[in-house]
Amino acid sequence: MYSVVISGTGLYQPPHVITNAELVESFNRYVDLQNAQHAEAIAAGTREPLAHSSVEFIEKASGIKQRYVIEKQGVLDPARMYPRFEERADDQLSLMAEIAVDAARKALAAAGRKAEDVDAVFCAASNMQRAYPAMAVEIQAALGAGGYGFDMNVACSSATFALEQAYNAVRSGASKCVLVVNPEITSAHLEWKDRDCHFIFGDVCTAVLVERADTAVSPEQWEILGTHLATQFSNNIRNNFGFTNKAEDSDPDARDKTFRQEGRKVFKEVVPIAAAHIENHLATQHIQPTDVSRYWLHQANLGMNQLVIKKLVGGEAGAQIAPLILDTYANTASAGSIIAFHEHRADLRSGDLGVICSFGAGYSVGSVIVKKR
Numbered sequence: 001m002y003s004v005v006i007s008g009t010g011l012y013q014p015p016h017v018i019t020n021a022e023l024v025e026s027f028n029r030y031v032d033l034q035n036a037q038h039a040e041a042i043a044a045g046t047r048e049p050l051a052h053s054s055v056e057f058i059e060k061a062s063g064i065k066q067r068y069v070i071e072k073q074g075v076l077d078p079a080r081m082y083p084r085f086e087e088r089a090d091d092q093l094s095l096m097a098e099i100a101v102d103a104a105r106k107a108l109a110a111a112g113r114k115a116e117d118v119d120a121v122f123c124a125a126s127n128m129q130r131a132y133p134a135m136a137v138e139i140q141a142a143l144g145a146g147g148y149g150f151d152m153n154v155a156c157s158s159a160t161f162a163l164e165q166a167y168n169a170v171r172s173g174a175s176k177c178v179l180v181v182n183p184e185i186t187s188a189h190l191e192w193k194d195r196d197c198h199f200i201f202g203d204v205c206t207a208v209l210v211e212r213a214d215t216a217v218s219p220e221q222w223e224i225l226g227t228h229l230a231t232q233f234s235n236n237i238r239n240n241f242g243f244t245n246k247a248e249d250s251d252p253d254a255r256d257k258t259f260r261q262e263g264r265k266v267f268k269e270v271v272p273i274a275a276a277h278i279e280n281h282l283a284t285q286h287i288q289p290t291d292v293s294r295y296w297l298h299q300a301n302l303g304m305n306q307l308v309i310k311k312l313v314g315g316e317a318g319a320q321i322a323p324l325i326l327d328t329y330a331n332t333a334s335a336g337s338i339i340a341f342h343e344h345r346a347d348l349r350s351g352d353l354g355v356i357c358s359f360g361a362g363y364s365v366g367s368v369i370v371k372k373r
């Protein structure tokens with residue numbers, strides 16, 4: 001078995017920011033328009049009026065202050081409330097591949113690698129832009145990488161699940177250098193008209209290069225000490241959009257065709273699962289939770305991360321132990337823990353231990369223990 005390192009990371013940040021104030025203002029205009037349109041039914045008691053959203057609620061309940069999106073006008077238009085993307089011809093690079101290539105080039109540069117050094121590309125995200133050909137194969141071709149590529153989806157845990165596949169491919173000797181990309185265009189499968197969740201997500205793409213330690217040339221390397229994945233079926237986070245919808249004659253605009261969740265249940269059920277998962281994984285390596293210098297946790301909710309850290313080390317989630325990026329980026333599905341790793345590791349020293357951990361729909365939870373070389 002070979003030793004394996006993370007030798008570089010890259011981040012694509014979309015060009016537009018939507019603040020909570022902007023989001024709530026457009027959402028409330030939508031609510032007022034809907035309520036005016038259905039005034040008679042509301043007065044007759046046959047329809048419930050829609051309620052306004054509020055910046056105070058969003059910040060208190062989630063810790064999110066803003067989100068990045070690829071397209072802003074369509075999202076904030078009360079008559080539309082989803083992004084507006086131009087359809088691209090088959091001979092153009094798809095949007096998902098475009099943002100993945102951007103993040104991948106940055107990860108390659110950080111690792112001192114060229115695209116031709118890569119012999120596998122894993123595109124892991126909570127939704128794919130099309131059924132086939134695989135996004136990963138398009139990304140492989142656009143970069144000029146070798147080997148093979150495939151797509152995989154484990155919702156918010158897609159990145160850590162892909163990191164385990166990359167780790168196993170490299171340590172077994174099957175691959176030398178694997179690129180993992182997480183293009184998350186959440187704005188296109190979020191329900192922006194639903195007050196309970198309209199504030200949750202943002203767009204982004206992360207990239208991670210995983211390669212053999214004995215041939216890595218990067219000035220900064222993180223040895224992967226181990227990975228651990230687990231799933232447990234739950235309907236509490238669900239999206240029924242899929243290729244059989246047409247055959248079922250189901251309504252493409254029905255509420256179940258975009259993201260929906262039982263947020264309270266998710267919060268209560270996932271926190272203990274994630275904390276126990278990390279603790280058990282560390283125990284297999286004879287590491288105490290307090291020996292870990294940094295936890296780069298999934299970024300769904302500030303309160304969730306506070307509780308996970310409290311259960312693990314008894315302290316507060318904060319820049320030192322578990323940095324937060326969700327205030328700036330919101331929940332970016334699988335990319336959140338990788339953004340935290342990308343942005344908050346420069347101060348750590350050789351020998352320091354860290355854990356990248358994601359948790360979300362499935363339920364799914366994945367952890368990666370790393371040590372700075």
Ligand code: CO8
Binds near residue numbers: 053058191197359360
């Ligand atoms: N403004 C004002 N008031 C509101 C709003 C709002 N926007 N929304 C709800 N309220 C009200 C409710 O009506 C309720 O009022 P009342 O008490 O009168 O009934 C009150 O506020 C409290 O509502 P909740 O109980 O719903 O509020 P919570 O405190 O639970 O906070 C959260 C809601 C923030 C959603 C919280 O439950 C949470 O973060 N839960 C965890 C969510 C989570 O981790 N989900 C993981 C999903 S991500 C994932 O796995 C990947 C999926 C794939 C990506 C999809 C991309 C689109």
